[in-house]
Amino acid sequence: MLTIFYIFAVLSLLGALGVLFLQNPIHCALMLVGTFFCLGAVYVMLNAEFVAVIQVLVYAGAIMVLFLFVLMLLASGDQTQFAVKWDAGKILAVVVTIGIFFQIASVFLDSEMTLGPKGDYPIETVEDIGSITLIGRLLFTEYVLPFEIISILLLVAVIGAVVIAKRRFN
Amino acid sequence: MIPLDHILLLSAILFSIGVLGVVLRSNVIVIFMSIELMLNAVNLSFIGFARSLDSMTGVVFIFFIIVVAAAEAVVGLSIILSIYRTRKTLNIDEFNLLKW
Numbered sequence: 274m275l276t277i278f279y280i281f282a283v284l285s286l287l288g289a290l291g292v293l294f295l296q297n298p299i300h301c302a303l304m305l306v307g308t309f310f311c312l313g314a315v316y317v318m319l320n321a322e323f324v325a326v327i328q329v330l331v332y333a334g335a336i337m338v339l340f341l342f343v344l345m346l347l348a349s350g351d352q353t354q355f356a357v358k359w360d361a362g363k364i365l366a367v368v369v370t371i372g373i374f375f376q377i378a379s380v381f382l383d384s385e386m387t388l389g390p391k392g393d394y395p396i397e398t399v400e401d402i403g404s405i406t407l408i409g410r411l412l413f414t415e416y417v418l419p420f421e422i423i424s425i426l427l428l429v430a431v432i433g434a435v436v437i438a439k440r441r442f443n
Numbered sequence: 444m445i446p447l448d449h450i451l452l453l454s455a456i457l458f459s460i461g462v463l464g465v466v467l468r469s470n471v472i473v474i475f476m477s478i479e480l481m482l483n484a485v486n487l488s489f490i491g492f493a494r495s496l497d498s499m500t501g502v503v504f505i506f507f508i509i510v511v512a513a514a515e516a517v518v519g520l521s522i523i524l525s526i527y528r529t530r531k532t533l534n535i536d537e538f539n540l541l542k543w
Contacts, residue, residue, distance in 0.1 A: 278445050282453045289460040289480055298472050305476050308457075312483055315453075318445060319494045324486075324505050331509055336479065336516050343520045344472060347527050354534055355470045366466035374459035381451045392498030404502070411503050423510045430514030438521035 278318055285311035296352045302340050309333040320396060323405045450491035457484035471523055471535045475516065482512045 288311065291304030309332045316325035357363065380386070399407060412420050457480060464477025486505045493501025523533070530537060 275445060278449070282449070285453070286456060286460075289457050292473065292476055292480060293460055293464045293467070298470050298476075301473050301476055305480065308480065309483065312487060315450075315487065316490055319450070319490050321490050321494070321502055321505075324490060324502055327506070327509055328486075331513060332479070332483070336513060339516055339520060340472065340476065343523060346524070347472070347533060354532075355468070355473075357467050357469070363467060367463065370459055370462045370466060373462060374455060377455040377458065378452065381448055386447075388492075388496060392496050392500070394499045395497045396494075399499075404499075407499050408502055408506070411499055412506070416503050419507060423507055426514055427510060430517050434517045434521040437518065438524050440525070 274318065278315060281311040281314045281318075284308075285315070296355065298344055298348065299341070302337055302344060305340075306333050306337050309337070320399055321404060323408055445491075447491050447495040451488055454484045454488040454491065457481075457487065469535050471526075471533050471538070472520075474535060475519055475523070479512060479516065482508060 285308045288304045288306075288308030292301045292308070295301050295304060309328060313325040313328040313333070316322075316328060394407060461477045461481035461484060464480065465474050468474055468477065486508055489501040489505050489508070493499065526538060527533060
């Protein structure tokens with residue numbers, strides 16, 4: 274189990290590094306799809322099958338197809354203009370990013386992490402009732418207001434995208 | 444059972460790679476992909492905590508995060524399309540209309 278997790282973790286990191294280092298944006302997009310698939314596999318190992326399915330359908334499917342569509346519409350042949358120009362600001366940014374990483378890592382590596390009280394859904398309950406049933410039940414009872422708000426957000430995003438992409442600026 | 448530390452470490456590394464992508468790359472679409480990577484790293488830590496705390500709240504929040512990510516991708520890419528029409532470039536260094 275742990276070995277499989279490490280394999281998928283390394284694969285997802287390789288995909289992420291591909292996004293960071295590859296020059297052609299289409300290659301970056303395909304590497305990102307690989308990362309999303311590997312993360313989906315990790316989600317399955319963590320007993321979140323529904324999230325894994327959503328991950329593959331929405332992220333690896335819909336969102337990445339959207340990215341590839343925009344790349345198809347806009348991709349310019351000349352990739353040399355996007356090469357990283359190293360200046361003081363870029364080096365400072367890398368240093369700050371490494372600082373951010375160690376800041377995050379220090380939370381769970383240095384000291385003993387104290388977790389809060391356990392919730393109501395141990396692994397046996399989740400496997401007994403099914404994670405999709407539990408998520409659905411929570412979404413339509415406890416989290417029904419955020420659920421409605423998020424649906425309005427989606428509607429606004431769709432309308433906004435159509436308006437922004439359609440308007441012609443002179 | 445996967446230890447929580449390992450999941451959080453993977454999540455932190457993925458997040459840092461995403462930040463590096465945002466600060467280093469100059470292709471605006473690749474910057475967008477890095478933002479998606481950062482959102483995924485946060486999703487991973489949500490799931491890790493949800494599993495180790497026997498809670499479903501993290502899983503429900505991932506649902507919301509994915510919806511926000513989809514909305515962000517749609518609006519952002521349409522903004523990129525719209526900028527490309529006027530500036531004819533995808534290079535972030537040339538999007539300087541709001542700079543002073």
